[in-house]
Amino acid sequence: MEEAKGLVRRVHLVKFKDGTPPARIEEILKNYANLVNLIEPLKSWHMGKNVSIMNLDQGFTHVFEVTFESVEGLAEYADHPIHTEFSKQTRPHLDKVIVITYEPTVFCT
Amino acid sequence: MEEAKGLVRRVHLVKFKDGTPPARIEEILKNYANLVNLIEPLKSWHMGKNVSIMNLDQGFTHVFEVTFESVEGLAEYADHPIHTEFSKQTRPHLDKVIVITYEPTVFCT
Numbered sequence: 404m405e406e407a408k409g410l411v412r413r414v415h416l417v418k419f420k421d422g423t424p425p426a427r428i429e430e431i432l433k434n435y436a437n438l439v440n441l442i443e444p445l446k447s448w449h450m451g452k453n454v455s456i457m458n459l460d461q462g463f464t465h466v467f468e469v470t471f472e473s474v475e476g477l478a479e480y481a482d483h484p485i486h487t488e489f490s491k492q493t494r495p496h497l498d499k500v501i502v503i504t505y506e507p508t509v510f511c512t
Numbered sequence: 513m514e515e516a517k518g519l520v521r522r523v524h525l526v527k528f529k530d531g532t533p534p535a536r537i538e539e540i541l542k543n544y545a546n547l548v549n550l551i552e553p554l555k556s557w558h559m560g561k562n563v564s565i566m567n568l569d570q571g572f573t574h575v576f577e578v579t580f581e582s583v584e585g586l587a588e589y590a591d592h593p594i595h596t597e598f599s600k601q602t603r604p605h606l607d608k609v610i611v612i613t614y615e616p617t618v619f620c621t
Contacts (some may be wrong), residue, residue, distance in 0.1 A: 410551065412560065414523055414525075414575055414577075416523075416525070416612060416613055435612065436617075446616070449616045449617050450562075450614075450616070450617050451521065451614025451615050451616045451617065452614055452615075453612050453614055454613050454614055454615065455522075455611060455612055455613035455614075456613075457611050459609060459610060459611040460568060460610060460611060460612050460613075461610055463610070463612055465614075466523055466612050466614050467547075468523075468577075468616075486536050500568060501525065501563060501568060501569060501570055501572070501610070502566050502568040503525060503562050503564055503569050503572055503575050504553075504561055504562065504564035504566070505560025505562055505564075505574075505575050506560050506561075506563065506564075507558045507559070507560045507577075508545075508558050508559050508560065
């Protein structure tokens with residue numbers, strides 16, 4: 404299986420706190436999506452709400468897929484002040500989160 | 513945020529059992545990847561090994577992304593005898609798994 408050279412993807416599974424107002428969640432999603440316009444090495448951003456009926460979802464409500472041009476690009480993103488501020492504003496609203504970083508077998512944008 | 517009409521994606525986070533031989537894992541990965549050639553509504557398949565250093569990965573070792581043409585296509589895949597047999601052969605080797613189904617904001621293949 405061929406790996407896309409250098410590209411790095413992160414999948415976040417997130418459960419927002421029950422008490423977070425839907426309007427605040429929408430604001431967070433818009434701000435998160437907008438990072439792709441503000442932080443150069445962040446090449447693509449996708450999300451979706453969990454609609455699983457398999458009962459294997461551990462209560463996670465959202466999936467986010469973010470793709471970077473390289474390991475160095477991911478590091479630049481992680482330390483970028485705009486990302487740091489976004490994380491600081493968002494973290495209090497998260498009940499739980501899983502983050503997996505990987506090099507996908509085939510690149511998709 | 514625009515949703516890709518009708519398309520459905522599943523993300524699986526998987527931790528293989530410590531006792532599963534690497535060669536058996538490789539065989540499972542090859543068989544899993546090959547489902548895209550055998551089950552028509554399965555439109556794309558990607559995977560990656562976890563390389564996260566964030567300590568938010570709960571020990572999951574692999575990510576799989578599988579994309580379907582529709583909710584009906586996902587149902588057809590889920591019940592397909594080739595998929596059922598693959599699942600039956602694979603399940604004993606899984607320590608834990610999370611499955612999230614969602615409609616991605618932008619389609620990627």
